[in-house]
Amino acid sequence: MVEGTSDDRHETRKVVPVEFPEGVVAAYANNLTAQRDGRMILLLFSQVTPPIIIGTEEEKQKQIEELRSVKALPVARVAIPVQVVPGMLRVIEDQLQRALSESTSPDVPVHSDNS
Numbered sequence: 366m367v368e369g370t371s372d373d374r375h376e377t378r379k380v381v382p383v384e385f386p387e388g389v390v391a392a393y394a395n396n397l398t399a400q401r402d403g404r405m406i407l408l409l410f411s412q413v414t415p416p417i418i419i420g421t422e423e424e425k426q427k428q429i430e431e432l433r434s435v436k437a438l439p440v441a442r443v444a445i446p447v448q449v450v451p452g453m454l455r456v457i458e459d460q461l462q463r464a465l466s467e468s469t470s471p472d473v474p475v476h477s478d479n480s
Contacts, residue, residue, distance in 0.1 A: 394410035407443070411439045413436070413437045
């Protein structure tokens with residue numbers, strides 16, 4: 366237990382385990398859009414499937430030129446208080462470093478849109 370005093374009031378803090386329910390489903394996301402709203406960071410995780418482009422080289426080029434957008438299937442929208450983001454980033458960076466040190470698979474690109 367950690368105790369501290371702040372502004373003439375006594376705060377007691379205790380670290381307790383967090384229990385998650387069984388059967389929480391993981392959703393696949395290969396796209397992330399981030400936005401700031403006051404003291405919150407809003408994250409929209411989505412799945413983007415590239416269009417199928419087939420034919421001759423000329424036909425493929427024409428399909429690419431005519432492509433105006435691709436559909437994104439949102440899988441989760443998360444609002445995170447700004448003050449907890451640094452701790453979450455440390456956890457993500459730690460897990461990323463562990464995965465990269467153990468991985469021999471090719472890199473997977475991640476898109477971030479800060480609009």
